[in-house]
Amino acid sequence: MDDLVAHPFFPILVLFCLAGIVVLALLLVAQKVGPKKMDPVKAEPFESGNPPRGDARIRFPVKFYLVAMLFLIFDLEAVFLYPWAILLRRLGTYGLVEMGIFLLIAAVGFLYAWKRGALDWE
Amino acid sequence: MEISTAIFYLVAAVTVGSAAMVAFSRNIIHSAFSLLGTFAGVAGIYVFLGADFVAGVQVLVYVGGILVLILFAVMLTHRITDVQITNRSAGRIPGLVVVAILFVLLVQSIGETPWAKAKEVVYKATTASIGDLFLGDYLLPFELASLVLLAALIGAVVLARQEIKE
Numbered sequence: 428m429d430d431l432v433a434h435p436f437f438p439i440l441v442l443f444c445l446a447g448i449v450v451l452a453l454l455l456v457a458q459k460v461g462p463k464k465m466d467p468v469k470a471e472p473f474e475s476g477n478p479p480r481g482d483a484r485i486r487f488p489v490k491f492y493l494v495a496m497l498f499l500i501f502d503l504e505a506v507f508l509y510p511w512a513i514l515l516r517r518l519g520t521y522g523l524v525e526m527g528i529f530l531l532i533a534a535v536g537f538l539y540a541w542k543r544g545a546l547d548w549e
Numbered sequence: 550m551e552i553s554t555a556i557f558y559l560v561a562a563v564t565v566g567s568a569a570m571v572a573f574s575r576n577i578i579h580s581a582f583s584l585l586g587t588f589a590g591v592a593g594i595y596v597f598l599g600a601d602f603v604a605g606v607q608v609l610v611y612v613g614g615i616l617v618l619i620l621f622a623v624m625l626t627h628r629i630t631d632v633q634i635t636n637r638s639a640g641r642i643p644g645l646v647v648v649a650i651l652f653v654l655l656v657q658s659i660g661e662t663p664w665a666k667a668k669e670v671v672y673k674a675t676t677a678s679i680g681d682l683f684l685g686d687y688l689l690p691f692e693l694a695s696l697v698l699l700a701a702l703i704g705a706v707v708l709a710r711q712e713i714k715e
Contacts, residue, residue, distance in 0.1 A: 439596070497702065507694065509680075521684075532696055539702070
Protein backbone atom coordinates (compact mmCIF):
# COMPACT_ATOMS: atom_id res chain seq x y z
CA MET A 428 0.00 0.00 0.00
CA ASP A 429 2.87 2.37 0.82
CA ASP A 430 4.37 1.98 -2.63
CA LEU A 431 1.05 2.99 -4.11
CA VAL A 432 0.75 6.18 -2.04
CA ALA A 433 4.38 7.08 -2.75
CA HIS A 434 3.87 6.67 -6.51
CA PRO A 435 4.12 10.07 -8.26
CA PHE A 436 0.96 9.36 -10.24
CA PHE A 437 -1.06 8.41 -7.15
CA PRO A 438 -2.88 11.81 -7.05
CA ILE A 439 -4.03 11.24 -10.64
CA LEU A 440 -5.38 7.83 -9.70
CA VAL A 441 -7.25 9.43 -6.77
CA LEU A 442 -8.62 12.09 -9.13
CA PHE A 443 -9.90 9.48 -11.58
CA CYS A 444 -11.45 7.40 -8.79
CA LEU A 445 -13.17 10.48 -7.30
CA ALA A 446 -14.47 11.49 -10.73
CA GLY A 447 -15.89 8.01 -11.26
CA ILE A 448 -17.44 7.91 -7.79
CA VAL A 449 -19.06 11.35 -8.21
CA VAL A 450 -20.56 10.41 -11.59
CA LEU A 451 -21.90 7.09 -10.31
CA ALA A 452 -23.24 8.68 -7.12
CA LEU A 453 -25.04 11.46 -9.02
CA LEU A 454 -26.62 8.96 -11.41
CA LEU A 455 -27.69 6.63 -8.58
CA VAL A 456 -29.07 9.44 -6.40
CA ALA A 457 -30.99 10.89 -9.34
CA GLN A 458 -32.42 7.47 -10.09
CA LYS A 459 -33.39 6.67 -6.49
CA VAL A 460 -34.60 10.07 -5.29
CA GLY A 461 -35.94 11.69 -8.46
CA PRO A 462 -39.70 11.47 -9.10
CA LYS A 463 -40.67 9.49 -12.18
CA LYS A 464 -44.03 10.41 -13.66
CA MET A 465 -43.82 9.75 -17.37
CA ASP A 466 -46.45 11.08 -19.77
CA PRO A 467 -46.38 11.45 -23.58
CA VAL A 468 -45.40 15.13 -23.46
CA LYS A 469 -42.42 14.43 -21.22
CA ALA A 470 -41.29 11.56 -23.43
CA GLU A 471 -40.71 13.90 -26.38
CA PRO A 472 -37.08 14.60 -27.28
CA PHE A 473 -37.56 18.32 -26.63
CA GLU A 474 -40.19 18.83 -23.97
CA SER A 475 -42.22 21.97 -24.81
CA GLY A 476 -39.99 22.48 -27.85
CA ASN A 477 -40.54 21.99 -31.56
CA PRO A 478 -41.72 18.53 -32.55
CA PRO A 479 -38.74 16.72 -34.12
CA ARG A 480 -38.78 16.11 -37.85
CA GLY A 481 -37.19 13.26 -39.76
CA ASP A 482 -34.65 10.73 -38.64
CA ALA A 483 -31.86 11.37 -36.16
CA ARG A 484 -29.54 9.14 -38.18
CA ILE A 485 -28.59 11.38 -41.06
CA ARG A 486 -25.35 11.99 -42.88
CA PHE A 487 -23.64 14.96 -41.36
CA PRO A 488 -22.31 17.73 -43.62
CA VAL A 489 -18.60 17.49 -44.36
CA LYS A 490 -18.13 20.92 -42.74
CA PHE A 491 -18.09 19.29 -39.31
CA TYR A 492 -15.25 17.02 -40.38
CA LEU A 493 -13.25 19.95 -41.66
CA VAL A 494 -13.61 21.75 -38.33
CA ALA A 495 -12.56 18.60 -36.44
CA MET A 496 -9.57 18.20 -38.75
CA LEU A 497 -8.48 21.82 -38.28
CA PHE A 498 -8.90 21.45 -34.52
CA LEU A 499 -6.72 18.32 -34.51
CA ILE A 500 -3.96 19.98 -36.54
CA PHE A 501 -3.76 23.03 -34.28
CA ASP A 502 -4.09 20.75 -31.25
CA LEU A 503 -0.93 18.99 -32.39
CA GLU A 504 0.85 22.30 -32.96
CA ALA A 505 -0.04 23.24 -29.39
CA VAL A 506 1.33 19.93 -28.06
CA PHE A 507 4.74 20.82 -29.51
CA LEU A 508 4.66 24.09 -27.57
CA TYR A 509 4.72 22.42 -24.12
CA PRO A 510 8.29 21.03 -24.17
CA TRP A 511 9.51 24.27 -25.72
CA ALA A 512 7.77 26.42 -23.12
CA ILE A 513 9.61 24.62 -20.29
CA LEU A 514 12.97 25.34 -21.93
CA LEU A 515 12.15 28.89 -23.06
CA ARG A 516 14.33 30.70 -20.51
CA ARG A 517 17.30 28.39 -20.97
CA LEU A 518 17.25 28.44 -24.77
CA GLY A 519 16.74 32.20 -25.07
CA THR A 520 16.71 33.75 -28.54
CA TYR A 521 17.77 30.50 -30.20
CA GLY A 522 14.69 28.68 -28.98
CA LEU A 523 12.50 31.63 -29.84
CA VAL A 524 13.72 31.61 -33.46
CA GLU A 525 13.29 27.83 -33.73
CA MET A 526 9.74 27.97 -32.47
CA GLY A 527 9.15 31.06 -34.60
CA ILE A 528 9.94 29.05 -37.76
CA PHE A 529 7.70 26.23 -36.56
CA LEU A 530 4.82 28.60 -35.85
CA LEU A 531 5.38 30.52 -39.09
CA ILE A 532 4.79 27.35 -41.07
CA ALA A 533 1.67 26.74 -38.98
CA ALA A 534 0.54 30.33 -39.59
CA VAL A 535 0.88 29.81 -43.36
CA GLY A 536 -1.54 26.92 -43.04
CA PHE A 537 -3.89 29.01 -40.94
CA LEU A 538 -3.83 31.83 -43.51
CA TYR A 539 -4.45 29.33 -46.31
CA ALA A 540 -7.45 27.86 -44.50
CA TRP A 541 -8.74 31.37 -43.83
CA LYS A 542 -8.34 32.59 -47.43
CA ARG A 543 -9.92 29.46 -48.88
CA GLY A 544 -12.91 30.10 -46.65
CA ALA A 545 -12.52 26.92 -44.63
CA LEU A 546 -13.35 28.84 -41.48
CA ASP A 547 -16.60 30.25 -42.88
CA TRP A 548 -19.79 28.42 -42.01
CA GLU A 549 -22.14 28.91 -44.89
CA MET B 550 0.63 -9.09 -5.60
CA GLU B 551 1.36 -5.40 -5.20
CA ILE B 552 -1.49 -2.99 -5.72
CA SER B 553 0.31 -1.16 -8.56
CA THR B 554 0.69 -4.49 -10.36
CA ALA B 555 -3.01 -5.15 -9.91
CA ILE B 556 -3.83 -1.70 -11.30
CA PHE B 557 -1.54 -2.36 -14.26
CA TYR B 558 -3.41 -5.57 -15.07
CA LEU B 559 -6.71 -3.71 -14.75
CA VAL B 560 -5.53 -1.02 -17.20
CA ALA B 561 -4.18 -3.67 -19.58
CA ALA B 562 -7.47 -5.59 -19.44
CA VAL B 563 -9.45 -2.41 -20.23
CA THR B 564 -7.12 -1.67 -23.17
CA VAL B 565 -7.26 -5.15 -24.68
CA GLY B 566 -10.98 -5.55 -23.95
CA SER B 567 -11.88 -2.28 -25.66
CA ALA B 568 -9.60 -3.13 -28.59
CA ALA B 569 -11.45 -6.43 -28.95
CA MET B 570 -14.75 -4.52 -28.88
CA VAL B 571 -13.46 -2.26 -31.66
CA ALA B 572 -12.51 -5.22 -33.78
CA PHE B 573 -15.48 -7.51 -33.13
CA SER B 574 -18.41 -5.14 -32.68
CA ARG B 575 -20.86 -5.32 -35.58
CA ASN B 576 -22.01 -1.75 -35.02
CA ILE B 577 -19.57 0.84 -36.29
CA ILE B 578 -20.66 3.40 -33.67
CA HIS B 579 -19.95 0.91 -30.89
CA SER B 580 -16.53 0.28 -32.44
CA ALA B 581 -15.79 4.00 -32.51
CA PHE B 582 -16.82 4.51 -28.90
CA SER B 583 -14.84 1.47 -27.75
CA LEU B 584 -11.74 3.22 -29.08
CA LEU B 585 -12.12 5.57 -26.10
CA GLY B 586 -11.24 2.73 -23.72
CA THR B 587 -8.32 1.65 -25.87
CA PHE B 588 -6.84 5.16 -26.11
CA ALA B 589 -7.32 5.84 -22.40
CA GLY B 590 -5.83 2.44 -21.52
CA VAL B 591 -2.78 3.11 -23.66
CA ALA B 592 -2.38 6.43 -21.82
CA GLY B 593 -2.41 4.45 -18.57
CA ILE B 594 0.28 2.11 -19.88
CA TYR B 595 2.42 5.14 -20.78
CA VAL B 596 2.06 6.27 -17.17
CA PHE B 597 3.31 2.89 -15.98
CA LEU B 598 6.28 3.27 -18.33
CA GLY B 599 7.10 6.63 -16.73
CA ALA B 600 6.40 8.54 -19.94
CA ASP B 601 4.36 11.36 -18.44
CA PHE B 602 4.49 13.73 -21.41
CA VAL B 603 3.52 11.02 -23.89
CA ALA B 604 0.64 9.98 -21.62
CA GLY B 605 -0.61 13.57 -21.50
CA VAL B 606 -0.35 13.91 -25.26
CA GLN B 607 -2.16 10.62 -25.66
CA VAL B 608 -5.11 11.95 -23.69
CA LEU B 609 -5.00 15.39 -25.33
CA VAL B 610 -4.59 14.30 -28.95
CA TYR B 611 -5.98 10.78 -29.20
CA VAL B 612 -8.84 10.89 -26.70
CA GLY B 613 -9.62 14.55 -27.33
CA GLY B 614 -8.93 14.85 -31.05
CA ILE B 615 -8.55 11.65 -33.05
CA LEU B 616 -11.57 10.03 -31.42
CA VAL B 617 -13.75 13.03 -32.30
CA LEU B 618 -12.40 12.89 -35.84
CA ILE B 619 -13.22 9.18 -36.10
CA LEU B 620 -16.74 9.77 -34.77
CA PHE B 621 -17.23 12.51 -37.36
CA ALA B 622 -15.95 10.15 -40.04
CA VAL B 623 -18.52 7.59 -38.89
CA MET B 624 -21.28 10.19 -39.03
CA LEU B 625 -20.24 11.10 -42.57
CA THR B 626 -20.56 7.57 -43.93
CA HIS B 627 -23.32 6.71 -46.40
CA ARG B 628 -24.57 3.77 -44.43
CA ILE B 629 -25.26 5.76 -41.28
CA THR B 630 -28.88 5.91 -42.48
CA ASP B 631 -29.17 2.11 -42.34
CA VAL B 632 -30.29 0.77 -39.03
CA GLN B 633 -28.02 -2.25 -39.41
CA ILE B 634 -24.61 -0.64 -39.56
CA THR B 635 -22.12 -3.43 -39.80
CA ASN B 636 -18.45 -3.40 -40.53
CA ARG B 637 -18.09 -6.58 -42.52
CA SER B 638 -14.53 -7.73 -42.89
CA ALA B 639 -13.00 -7.62 -46.36
CA GLY B 640 -12.44 -11.35 -46.60
CA ARG B 641 -11.42 -14.16 -44.31
CA ILE B 642 -8.43 -15.50 -46.23
CA PRO B 643 -6.61 -12.17 -46.84
CA GLY B 644 -7.38 -11.30 -43.21
CA LEU B 645 -5.91 -14.56 -41.97
CA VAL B 646 -2.74 -14.01 -44.01
CA VAL B 647 -2.27 -10.50 -42.59
CA VAL B 648 -2.94 -11.68 -39.04
CA ALA B 649 -0.52 -14.60 -39.43
CA ILE B 650 2.28 -12.34 -40.72
CA LEU B 651 1.64 -9.83 -37.94
CA PHE B 652 1.63 -12.62 -35.34
CA VAL B 653 4.98 -14.00 -36.54
CA LEU B 654 6.48 -10.50 -36.56
CA LEU B 655 5.23 -9.76 -33.05
CA VAL B 656 6.46 -13.08 -31.64
CA GLN B 657 9.82 -12.53 -33.29
CA SER B 658 10.22 -9.03 -31.90
CA ILE B 659 9.12 -10.18 -28.43
CA GLY B 660 11.71 -12.95 -28.57
CA GLU B 661 14.52 -10.68 -29.78
CA THR B 662 13.88 -7.81 -27.37
CA PRO B 663 16.21 -7.89 -24.37
CA TRP B 664 13.78 -7.45 -21.50
CA ALA B 665 16.05 -5.55 -19.14
CA LYS B 666 14.46 -5.09 -15.74
CA ALA B 667 15.20 -1.82 -13.98
CA LYS B 668 16.40 -2.35 -10.44
CA GLU B 669 14.61 0.71 -9.18
CA VAL B 670 11.99 2.59 -11.17
CA VAL B 671 12.55 6.33 -10.95
CA TYR B 672 9.74 8.54 -12.16
CA LYS B 673 10.78 11.99 -13.24
CA ALA B 674 9.33 14.62 -15.53
CA THR B 675 10.32 13.91 -19.13
CA THR B 676 8.95 17.02 -20.83
CA ALA B 677 12.16 19.04 -20.50
CA SER B 678 14.35 16.29 -21.95
CA ILE B 679 11.90 15.80 -24.82
CA GLY B 680 12.10 19.53 -25.48
CA ASP B 681 15.90 19.37 -25.39
CA LEU B 682 15.86 16.67 -28.07
CA PHE B 683 13.25 18.46 -30.18
CA LEU B 684 15.15 21.75 -30.23
CA GLY B 685 18.60 20.17 -30.28
CA ASP B 686 19.43 16.86 -31.95
CA TYR B 687 16.11 16.49 -33.74
CA LEU B 688 15.55 20.07 -34.82
CA LEU B 689 15.05 19.26 -38.49
CA PRO B 690 12.43 16.53 -37.90
CA PHE B 691 10.75 18.94 -35.48
CA GLU B 692 10.45 21.66 -38.10
CA LEU B 693 9.46 19.03 -40.68
CA ALA B 694 6.60 18.02 -38.38
CA SER B 695 5.22 21.51 -38.88
CA LEU B 696 5.43 21.04 -42.67
CA VAL B 697 3.65 17.67 -42.40
CA LEU B 698 0.87 19.35 -40.41
CA LEU B 699 0.69 22.08 -43.06
CA ALA B 700 0.34 19.45 -45.78
CA ALA B 701 -2.42 17.71 -43.79
CA LEU B 702 -4.24 21.02 -43.35
CA ILE B 703 -4.07 21.91 -47.05
CA GLY B 704 -5.18 18.41 -47.99
CA ALA B 705 -8.15 18.56 -45.63
CA VAL B 706 -9.23 21.99 -46.89
CA VAL B 707 -8.89 21.04 -50.58
CA LEU B 708 -10.83 17.78 -50.20
CA ALA B 709 -13.57 19.22 -47.99
CA ARG B 710 -14.09 22.39 -50.05
CA GLN B 711 -14.50 20.33 -53.22
CA GLU B 712 -17.26 18.32 -51.64
CA ILE B 713 -19.06 21.44 -50.42
CA LYS B 714 -19.03 22.97 -53.92
CA GLU B 715 -20.49 19.86 -55.58
